[in-house]
Amino acid sequence: xxxxxxERNASSxxxxxxxxxxPERPEAHCLIVGEVAQxxxxxxxxxxxxxxxxxxxxxxxxxxxxxxANAESTPGExxxxxxxxxxxxxxxxxxxxxxxxVQWRGLQRHATERGLLxxxxxxxxxxxxxxxxxxxxxxxxxxxxxxxxxxxxxMAATGxxxxxxxxxxxxxxxxxxxxxxxxxxLPLAVLQCTSxxxxxxxxxxxxxxxxxxxxxxxxxGLSDHSGTVYPGLAAVTLGAEVLEVHxxxxxxxxxxxxxxxxxxxxxRQLVEGVRFIEAMRAHPVEKDGLAxxxxxxxxxxxxxxxxxxxxxxxxxxxxxxxAAKKPGTGIPAARLEELxxxxxxxxxxxxxxxxxxxxxxxx
Numbered sequence: 314x315x316x317x318x319x320e321r322n323a324s325s326x327x328x329x330x331x332x333x334x335x336p337e338r339p340e341a342h343c344l345i346v347g348e349v350a351q352x353x354x355x356x357x358x359x360x361x362x363x364x365x366x367x368x369x370x371x372x373x374x375x376x377x378x379x380x381x382a383n384a385e386s387t388p389g390e391x392x393x394x395x396x397x398x399x400x401x402x403x404x405x406x407x408x409x410x411x412x413x414x415v416q417w418r419g420l421q422r423h424a425t426e427r428g429l430l431x432x433x434x435x436x437x438x439x440x441x442x443x444x445x446x447x448x449x450x451x452x453x454x455x456x457x458x459x460x461x462x463x464x465x466x467x468m469a470a471t472g473x474x475x476x477x478x479x480x481x482x483x484x485x486x487x488x489x490x491x492x493x494x495x496x497x498x499l500p501l502a503v504l505q506c507t508s509x510x511x512x513x514x515x516x517x518x519x520x521x522x523x524x525x526x527x528x529x530x531x532x533x534g535l536s537d538h539s540g541t542v543y544p545g546l547a548a549v550t551l552g553a554e555v556l557e558v559h560x561x562x563x564x565x566x567x568x569x570x571x572x573x574x575x576x577x578x579x580x581r582q583l584v585e586g587v588r589f590i591e592a593m594r595a596h597p598v599e600k601d602g603l604a605x606x607x608x609x610x611x612x613x614x615x616x617x618x619x620x621x622x623x624x625x626x627x628x629x630x631x632x633x634x635x636a637a638k639k640p641g642t643g644i645p646a647a648r649l650e651e652l653x654x655x656x657x658x659x660x661x662x663x664x665x666x667x668x669x670x671x672x673x674x675x676x
Contacts, residue, residue: 374430382407384437456480480508506536615641
């Protein structure tokens, strides 16, 4: 671990967000992660541009993926989607996505300077070793690595918090990974995830957020691939404490994840929406108290009993004498019927708002 932001985040999962205090949003607790993945397309300059763009949205963390081709893949690895016109094989693509340790250190330093937590998912033990030297705030375990126990054990040896993605895992596999991490006494968040790109609404699995919370009794989140802000907003209403979304600078960019990503403008909107939802959840409202607070507004929008026509003192009121009109500063319109049969103490003019002083009770 290096200094600054990263050192303050090692003690617990919830301390990750406290490294970026939001004094204007003291109730903020959902960690919002902008996932770059391979959207940089092997360009170091583009990777740095993503850090600046994600920092400008108000997100809490930037996340990359650390690929070392000869440590994680075989030359014959098949394409998930054949999208690249410049890479003969998927292995060649991973090679092109690699950065050197010096370059990773530069990205980590840049993220920290911009107030972002620096995260990167490793895909090999060699990548874990590299990122341990570079310094990450926590381990984000990619969906395909949940059952990679040797790698989980090496990550756990660092003592850092875990965020466990579950995109293609069965419950028994998640149970095993959770137990293995918990055996080390490490902070853990479990993220619902569906490994579809983009993920349709029917497969997002929001129902699994409360299920995971009950099953694992730990912070729960969503790693979303829908390419929209909607699942993230819905997840936060269910109490999600981590939200990860893929990010693109433009829907016209090249890469396999563009359709499953939100733009930086959408990420900003998502961040604002999450903080708004958190403020709502943190301040439950008592309905009668709210009505009292809104008394001036009530007076402007509600109605009072008024005289339809000029009425002399002593008039015994009939329904035809009365109407309900704004403002609501007099006898409430709901009580109009009770005034039928009452007697006027004073003469009143048409459209005059009636008050208790105008009415002789028991007449």
